[in-house]
Amino acid sequence: MRPSMYLYTMQLSEQERIRRDSLVELRKLGIDPYPAAAFDATHRSTELAASFKDGMEVTLAGRLMSRRIMGKASFAEMQDSEGTFQLYLNRDELCPGEDKTTYNVVFKKLLDRGDFIGVTGETFTTQTGEQSLLVKKLTVLSKSLKPLPAVKVDDAGNTHDAFADPELRYRMRYVDLVVNPHVRETFESRSRIIRTIRESFDQKGWLEVDTPVLQAIPGGAAARPFETHHNALDIPLYLRIANELYLKRLIVGGFEGVYEFSRNFRNEGMDRTHNPEFTVLELYVAYKDYHWMMETIETLIGDVCQSVHGKMQANLGGNEINFKPPYKRVTMRDAILEHTGVDIDGKDEAELRSACQSVGVDTDDSMGKGKLIDELFGEKCEHHYIQPTFIIDYPVEMSPLTKVHRDKPDYTERFELMINGTEVANAYSELNDPIVQRERFEEQLKLGERGDDEAMFIDQDFLRALEYGMPPTSGVGIGIDRLVMMLTNQTSIQEVLLFPQMRPEVFSAGPNLKALEEWGIPCEWTEHVAAAGFDSAATLAETSPASLREKMNGYRKKNKLSISALSLEDVESWYSSNH
């Protein structure tokens, strides 16, 4: 960890000390740097720019992002939730009377980049044609004590000194959002995508529901769950890896369509397409099959793209993707045949294993037929599907929750939507035969015994629900994070999650000043001894009195402390008081 990220409060940078001093000065002037009262703006920046006329009376609130001070007049940039707006501050306009404190002291000396202010004034256009606000009243709304990264953008649109370190950006997303406008745009797009889907589903009369995140049996997918413990019941509980089985119970219960934006949790690796928690949209609609679902999904994806880009096309890492429906349908068998020359039709496990080896796909003994086919597709085919394509008709062994194909008994009615070489959606004609479902679960159990640690658990209550009868149903899961990545041209999932998972940051507990005092350091020295790095009795004990004296006198000189220098006797007396 960078030491700058866990500085003790007394080890402030020069800029931070100056800002704290300004805070004190503001209070001396009778200005509350953190006022309680609401501040009502009449406009936001972009809205004002759109309706701009000279001579409008306007109040704005936002963050002061830059100042260009030229003696008795200044320009400043103010940033609000929509964008930035230029302020013009003229000493005599802001302070018409004798007292010029607001301009000369408050604005020029005590305000800093990052402070929240409110301004009231009159709009006008500068000589260079820039829409501006002539400020007549200035209100301090909140003082910022830490300097923001000094990002600058020049006339040509080039960014200088960008705040680009991923570690700092993800750990301090609040700073990232302030100084990197494109980051805010990405999350606005994310919100628009989710809103478009929700509005579309609501319009069709489907019900948005909430199902348990804490589950006793983590079902509905094949993945390692996070485990936790419920104290009152004294049982293990799992964070859901999927919500599928609960939504199907609701179809059993009589809802015709149900959907949920489900935060799922999987205890697996992290990389630029995987985060331990991620969002999947699950939708189940009764009396439908997977053909209907393909039409629904291609229409939906097209609409979502339209809402983000205003058209059906998007550029993704140099690939022009056309989201306009209809999308190509390719069977899994044809996909594998095309890209490997292997025909999986009618092959048994041994034949598939040797076929894998012949095309250079690694296998191991825990892999069943389904897993082998999955490997063939994942290794050799998946990345070829750049334009939206439905891969359909998956082998039975890969799909324990899916209905067998109406014409082809070795396959299921399942599709995955591939875009830019990545899976975006996964859908079935849902298996609703309770007896077959029980057999499928038992096959999964056998795979688990063979060492496949992702094989599914058996959910007896879910089977009971099916025994009461589930209508023919089609269901789909859409990886929302990946969909957002595609529609915002991001290559990392961390760029579409506001707070991606990171290893926790280590903050120092800070020095224990009391312990230093008890150790024998006089109180006027404790803070400085700690700041010099001797923040515990243990570190002091490891240092010789002579060396400590030398270090502290050097520290005193460097920081121009007004306390007198230490003699060796002083320091030795600290030490001897401990023995």
Added chain:
RNA sequence: GACUUCUUAGCUCAGCUGGUUAGAGCAUCUCACUUUUAAUGAGAGGGUCCUGGGUUCGAGUCCCAGAGGGGUCACCA
């Protein structure tokens, strides 16, 4: 989890085969400046070179260990 690479001022980065007091731009501070826009001009301050060991007369630089990040791979969506 494996491999690889990075960590120097508030921010973005230089720093050569180890060698005076570790540099630049922006930011900050002081002064000047009443329509600028990466404002400008003059001056100043600001550093645990990620941490801990080691080699050396001498380490930001070389070696070892550790922390955190990025990339690639594995697992997965």
